[in-house]
Amino acid sequence: MAEKNVAIVGATGAVGQELLSILAERKFPLKSLRLLASARSAGKKIRFEGEDLVIEELRHDSFSGVDLVLSSAGGSISKEFMPSAVKAGAVVVDNTSYFRMNPEVPLVVPEVNPQDIKKHKGIIANPNCSTIIMLLPLFPIYKAFGVERIHATTYQAASGAGALAMEELRLESIALAEGKPFQRSVIPFQYAFNLFPHNAPYNDGSEAKAAVHAPLGYCEEEWKMVAETHKIFGDEKLPVNATCVRVPVLRAHSEALNIRLSKKASVEEIYEVLLGAPGVQVLEEPSKNRWAMPIDASGKDPVLVGRVRTDLSQENTFDMWVVGDQIRKGAALNAIQIAELL
Numbered sequence: 165m166a167e168k169n170v171a172i173v174g175a176t177g178a179v180g181q182e183l184l185s186i187l188a189e190r191k192f193p194l195k196s197l198r199l200l201a202s203a204r205s206a207g208k209k210i211r212f213e214g215e216d217l218v219i220e221e222l223r224h225d226s227f228s229g230v231d232l233v234l235s236s237a238g239g240s241i242s243k244e245f246m247p248s249a250v251k252a253g254a255v256v257v258d259n260t261s262y263f264r265m266n267p268e269v270p271l272v273v274p275e276v277n278p279q280d281i282k283k284h285k286g287i288i289a290n291p292n293c294s295t296i297i298m299l300l301p302l303f304p305i306y307k308a309f310g311v312e313r314i315h316a317t318t319y320q321a322a323s324g325a326g327a328l329a330m331e332e333l334r335l336e337s338i339a340l341a342e343g344k345p346f347q348r349s350v351i352p353f354q355y356a357f358n359l360f361p362h363n364a365p366y367n368d369g370s371e372a373k374a375a376v377h378a379p380l381g382y383c384e385e386e387w388k389m390v391a392e393t394h395k396i397f398g399d400e401k402l403p404v405n406a407t408c409v410r411v412p413v414l415r416a417h418s419e420a421l422n423i424r425l426s427k428k429a430s431v432e433e434i435y436e437v438l439l440g441a442p443g444v445q446v447l448e449e450p451s452k453n454r455w456a457m458p459i460d461a462s463g464k465d466p467v468l469v470g471r472v473r474t475d476l477s478q479e480n481t482f483d484m485w486v487v488g489d490q491i492r493k494g495a496a497l498n499a500i501q502i503a504e505l506l
């Protein structure tokens with residue numbers, strides 16, 4: 165692979181920091197690396213491969229000479245700045261939701277639809293983290309048996325809301341454990357020792373919510389899992405539904421999937437498919453009632469699966485448990501795999 169001039173937009177964030185670690189781990193062929201963030205971080209230094217790299221403020225002219233931009237500073241930043249990156253001749257792999265449903269922009273999980281990368285016109289979108297984690301085990305099952313319907317319930321970690329949310333959960337947990345009051349500024353509700361349905365924008369049917377893409381009664385996070393699955397599979401008709409929940413876990417999302425298959429299958433046949441699935445690892449010790457947990461997935465590449473069992477209430481329907489580090493496979497790793505394929 166020829167060496168590339170790379171820029172990370174949002175280099176100080178949860179995803180940005182993980183991008184840096186993975187570039188180093190995978191020995192991505194770098195000619196140069198530019199770190200971009202807000203004016204708040206400009207001038208600070210980040211150590212990378214034994215060198216101190218100075219963070220620069222993101223500007224429209226930040227991309228001169230850059231081949232590849234890995235962007236994760238939020239949708240509004242991508243909307244404003246990524247067209248300038250493309251104009252300067254760079255290819256952008258964007259972690260935000262801004263371009264995901266744009267028909268001109270491929271939405272790619274390398275284990276599922278790597279062929280779509282070729283259709284890019286300068287920008288490739290990285291899917292939502294919960295969607296990626298669901299699709300890694302779902303896709304080989306979909307190919308082997310066909311899927312008639314899927315319902316996912318998520319148990320999402322603080323890391324999905326960024327570095328500041330992780331820090332707030334940590335500090336709130338300490339304060340509440342010590343019986344002290346705590347002033348929240350990132351997460352809207354008590355998060356330590358609690359959980360709540362996902363706080364992404366919710367469609368309550370009011371005119372003010374007309375800009376929310378989710379159908380009535382759903383939040384954006386739930387709708388992303390539906391719409392993005394359709395786009396990535398190229399199957400608009402696949403019935404998908406989701407309930408998304410934030411749980412007070414620092415890092416790595418868990419999901420309970422309920423999948424009705426088109427062809428008859430057994431639990432053993434599903435395990436056989438999962439054992440050969442790229443990016444997936446079966447992790448469980450049923451005799452000890454021990455199943456994959458967020459602490460098993462944290463900082464790791466594979467999406468962990470297990471607890472496959474028949475749904476007692478419906479024919480040819482199966483439940484399974486899935487856990488994945490959504491900063492890694494759900495964001496930074498997926499983006500770098502796309503860059504490697506490019």
Ligand SMILES: NC(=O)c1ccc[n+]([C@@H]2O[C@H](COP(=O)([O-])OP(=O)(O)OC[C@H]3O[C@@H](n4cnc5c(N)ncnc54)[C@H](OP(=O)(O)O)[C@@H]3O)[C@@H](O)[C@H]2O)c1
Pocket residue numbers: 173174175176177178179180200201202203204205206222236237238239241259260261291292293323324325326327328490491494495
């Ligand atoms: N966390 C996840 O698991 C995950 C997964 C998939 C996708 N994503 C998406 O990735 C994006 C970043 O998420 P994150 O969790 O890494 O958030 P984060 O930890 O809050 O980091 C945000 C980053 O954006 C930078 N930024 C903010 N305002 C900026 C501006 N005006 N100009 C330039 N840079 C600016 C911040 O720089 P400063 O430090 O200078 O403020 C920081 O580097 C979001 O769109 C998110 O939806 C996140």
